[in-house]
Amino acid sequence: MLDIKVLRDDPGAVRAGALKKRLPDRAAAVDRALQLDAELRALLPSLDALRSGQKQASKALGKLSPAEREQHLQQQKQVKAEVAVLEEREKQLRADLEAQLALVPNVPDPEVPEGKDDTENVEVRRWGEVRDFGFPVRPHDELAEAQGWLDQQRASDMSGSRNYFLFGDLALLHDAVLRFAIDLMVDRGFVPVDPPVLVRDKAMYGTGFFPGGEEQTYRCEKDGLNLIGTAEVPVTSLHGGEMLAEEDLPKRFVARSGCFRREAGTYGKDTRGLYRVHQFQKVEQVIVDVADRERSIRHHAHIVDNAEALLQAFELPYRVVAVCGGDLGVPQAMKYDIEAWMPSRKGYGETHSASRFYDYQARRLVLRYRPKDGGKPLFCHTLNNTVVASPRILIPLLEMHQQPDGTVRVPAALQPYLRGRSVIGKALA
RNA sequence: GGAGAGGUGGCAGAGUGGCCGAUUGCGCCGCCUUGCUAAGGCGGUGUACCGGAAACGGUACCGGGGGUUCGAAUCCCCCCCUCUCCGCCA
Numbered sequence: 001m002l003d004i005k006v007l008r009d010d011p012g013a014v015r016a017g018a019l020k021k022r023l024p025d026r027a028a029a030v031d032r033a034l035q036l037d038a039e040l041r042a043l044l045p046s047l048d049a050l051r052s053g054q055k056q057a058s059k060a061l062g063k064l065s066p067a068e069r070e071q072h073l074q075q076q077k078q079v080k081a082e083v084a085v086l087e088e089r090e091k092q093l094r095a096d097l098e099a100q101l102a103l104v105p106n107v108p109d110p111e112v113p114e115g116k117d118d119t120e121n122v123e124v125r126r127w128g129e130v131r132d133f134g135f136p137v138r139p140h141d142e143l144a145e146a147q148g149w150l151d152q153q154r155a156s157d158m159s160g161s162r163n164y165f166l167f168g169d170l171a172l173l174h175d176a177v178l179r180f181a182i183d184l185m186v187d188r189g190f191v192p193v194d195p196p197v198l199v200r201d202k203a204m205y206g207t208g209f210f211p212g213g214e215e216q217t218y219r220c221e222k223d224g225l226n227l228i229g230t231a232e233v234p235v236t237s238l239h240g241g242e243m244l245a246e247e248d249l250p251k252r253f254v255a256r257s258g259c260f261r262r263e264a265g266t267y268g269k270d271t272r273g274l275y276r277v278h279q280f281q282k283v284e285q286v287i288v289d290v291a292d293r294e295r296s297i298r299h300h301a302h303i304v305d306n307a308e309a310l311l312q313a314f315e316l317p318y319r320v321v322a323v324c325g326g327d328l329g330v331p332q333a334m335k336y337d338i339e340a341w342m343p344s345r346k347g348y349g350e351t352h353s354a355s356r357f358y359d360y361q362a363r364r365l366v367l368r369y370r371p372k373d374g375g376k377p378l379f380c381h382t383l384n385n386t387v388v389a390s391p392r393i394l395i396p397l398l399e400m401h402q403q404p405d406g407t408v409r410v411p412a413a414l415q416p417y418l419r420g421r422s423v424i425g426k427a428l429a
Numbered sequence: 430g431g432a433g434a435g436g437u438g439g440c441a442g443a444g445u446g447g448c449c450g451a452u453u454g455c456g457c458c459g460c461c462u463u464g465c466u467a468a469g470g471c472g473g474u475g476u477a478c479c480g481g482a483a484a485c486g487g488u489a490c491c492g493g494g495g496g497u498u499c500g501a502a503u504c505c506c507c508c509c510c511u512c513u514c515c516g517c518c519a
Contacts, residue, residue, distance in 0.1 A: 044479050048488040055488090058500040059447060076499035200509090243439060243476095368476095370439070374458065377476075 001363040002104055004037055004097075017107035020325035022116055029103035036097040043093065047086045054079045102211060105330040106360040112334055115324025121337065122324065127308065128317030130341050131400075139344035140398040141273035143406060144170055147425045150274075161271070162263060162278045166391065169424040173397065173410075174281070174390045176417035177314070178256055181283035181388040184310055185254035190285060193255040195234035198225040203237040206365035208331030208357075215264045231255035231284040232384045239288065240365035244380070246372045250289035250299070254387060257282060274391040275342075275349060283387040290369065291359055291378045300356045303385035304336050307352040310388055313413035316396045317341040319348055331360050338386075340396040351393055354385035 007014055011030055018027035054076070061072055113122040144150035149170030155163040166174050182192055204210040204217065204226050218227040228234060235255045244251075259282045270276035285306060287299050304320065311318045323335040332355040339348030359379035362368070368377040401409040406428030410418055418424065 041479070044488080048479065051489085052487060054499080061447080061499055073499055080499065245439075370457095374474085 001101055001360060002106065003359075003363065004033070004101060006107075007034055007101075007104065008037070014104060014107055018105050020108050020112065020114065021105050021328050021330070022326040023105055023330070026103050026105050026330070029100045033097060033100040033104060036093055036100060040090070040093040040097060043086065043090060047083070047090060050079065050083055050086065054083060102205070102364070106208075106333050106357060108325050108328055108332075109334040111322070112328060113322055113324040116326040118323075118327045120324045121321040121327060124320045124322055124336070126317070126319040127312065128315070128341070130317050133343075135404040137343045137399065138402060138406065139273065140395045141344075143398055143402060143408075143425075144274075144394075146406060146428050149425075152273075160278070162276060164274060164277060164391065169418075170394065170398075172418060173414070173424065174394060176414050177388050177390050177393055177397070178281055178283055179417050180313070180414055181310060182254055182256060184313070185283070185285060185306065185387055188306060190252040190254035193231070193235055193238075193253045195228075195231050195238075195255050195257055197228050197234075197258050197260070198223075199228055199234055199237070200225060203233050203240070206237050206240050206367075207233045207361050208329070208364060209233065212330060216262050218260045218262055227260035228257065229261045230259050230282060230384075231257040232286060235284065235286040236288070236361055236367075236382050236384065237365055240367050242367065243377055244288075244367075244369040246290060246369050249369055249380070250287055253286045255284050255286065257284070259389070273344070274395055275345075277391065280389055280391060282389040284384060285387050286382070286384045288362075288367065288380050288382050290371075291381055293358065293381075296356050296358060296381045296383060299381075299383050300334065300336070300354060303383060304338070304352075304354045307338050307354065307385055307387060311338065311340060311351070313411065314393070314397060315411045316400055318351070323353075329355070331355075331357055333358050333360065340393070341400065342395050343399045344395070349392075349395065351389065351396070352386040354383070356383045357381065 002014065007030055011034060015027045015030045018024070018030065057072065057076055057079070061076065113120065115121065138146070141150060141152070145152075147168070147170070149167050151165040151167070152163070155165050186192055198220065201210060201224070204213070209217070209229070213229075216229060219225070220227070234257075235253050238253075239251070259280050261278060263276055263278060266276060285303050287303065289295055289299060308318070308320070318338055318340045321337050321339060323332075323337055328335055334356050336354045337350050338352035338354070340351045341347075342349040358381050361382045362379040367380045367382070369380055370377050397411075398408055401411065403409060403423075407423050407425040410422050410424060412422075415422055
């Protein structure tokens with residue numbers, strides 16, 4: 001949610017931002033919001049004056065004699081009816097304004113590249129070499145099935161497509177990457193969190209997933225709860241509605257959770273293997289800090305660096321891309337994706353997504369802090385990034401570290417999490 | 430799932446129809462007293478919106494939403510949450 005004052009001051013910039021995100025209908029919401037805002041502001045002075053009169057008269061009424069009282073009572077009933085009409089109008093306008101304002105996307109930063117979709121994201125840097133294997137490379141799913149580590153057939157029979165069973169050493173590796181990720185982040189000063197995975201609409205709305213993301217979300221209608229697609233939702237919402245002290249900021253969290261995504265509208269896309277699945281585990285980093293753009297930008301660089309440290313420890317080549325306008329979500333002001341090299345895809349595949357929001361989420365969440373100098377409360381800035389998502393990360397791990405005989409080398413950083421083993425799997429025929 | 434008690438400002442905690450946007454305490458800010466520290470005295474201190482250059486004025490807000498009333502933190506209804514007891518249970 002943007003401040004309505006930003007729309008009043010510079011509607012053109014907000015409209016242009018929505019268009020940069022390739023969301024023309026959301027750009028139209030800017031004008032609808034301003035129209036409603038103007039109507040509301042035209043209404044309020046007269047309504048307030050009317051209410052003021054009513055309030056005073058009511059107060060006086062308490063002190064009148066019974067005879068005078070009767071006469072004034074009739075007058076007051078009239079006023080009451082007038083106020084009721086205007087209040088109804090006010091309520092409607094406020095609700096409509098809120099709804100339109102919620103549709104207005106965050107304005108992308110100037111540094112966000114122009115572009116229509118992910119093919120126009122701009123590479124910022126690369127790390128690591130895409131080595132020449134010198135033997136036929138097995139796709140991760142074939143390798144994993146051959147090792148007895150993966151069963152997608154029975155998972156589909158049981159739970160539908162895009163589900164999986166992991167077994168044996170791959171199940172252990174899955175857990176190892178997650179635990180490594182948490183340790184890495186705890187070492188870097190983040191507070192570990194195990195959040196709820198079922199949340200009310202308020203948290204989905206507050207983080208900007210609703211309205212718009214309903215089709216991507218599993219919903220437990222009976223209880224009015226939603227399964228989260230990322231721990232960003234509960235963790236960023238953690239202090240929603242609260243007034244933090246500046247001394248408490250920044251807050252840095254690292255959360256591990258199950259993540260659930262319906263993947264509606266992706267039929268036929270990434271159908272193979274463990275790339276796009278309905279349920280996965282993710283370790284997510286979230287930062288809440290003061291309203292300072294420069295600081296947000298620095299945090300953004302840091303959370304990208306945290307993810308790069310993990311990929312480097314996993315010895316996986318990757319690149320960082322600046323996400324273009326058309327591929328940017330509604331609430332984000334700027335986003336970097338990190339993509340690891342995946343031989344079976346013959347390309348880089350997204351493993352991390354680092355977003356900064358400024359106060360867009362905090363406004364929706366009413367997440368505020370009181371500045372040290374005792375000034376007016378301000379909305380916080382929020383950011384988040386993946387630390388690791390698994391099983392997706394297992395794709396490059398298996399594919400890049402496989403050996404000619406079908407065994408898989410374990411990077412040194414992960415060996416402590418596998419009881420010191422440096423290789424997993426048996427020699428395949 | 431059943432029974433009860435509660436949800437009030439940054440925090441704690443009064444307030445059962447008009448004198449309440451709300452006593453008081455803590456915290457915070459300013460001034461004063463005081464060799465330092467500790468302690469004390471006086472004053473100030475909620476949020477949002479509207480109007481205003483500002484001073485300031487107005488309105489709304491006592492978990493959320495409806496209702497009764499000229500008037501609601503206070504009475505009624507629905508929902509959410511917290512706590513205690515009982516039941517069930519990984």
